[in-house]
Amino acid sequence: LEFRRVLFRSPSDFERFLGSPVLVKTYKPKDGRKEFAGVLAGYDNGAVLLDMGGAEPLRFEKPELALVRLRVEF
Secondary structure, three states: OOHHHOEOOOHHHHHHOOOOEEEEEEEEEEOOEEEEEEEEEEEEOOEEEEEOOOOOOEEEOHHHEEEEEEOOOO
């Protein structure tokens, strides 16, 4: 299994990898950037919750998401 190729497509993919490190890419900049690394904190009706170590997880709505994939930590 090559982790960089694990793209999240279905709700079961998100549920399976809850708590895993992921990379989120957006179509348009959010807070001045288009790439976000963190831990998959939740999946809510198409929206992705990303824990980046702050007080609240960042929420990305489905139309914002270009790509969500597993992130390998060395």
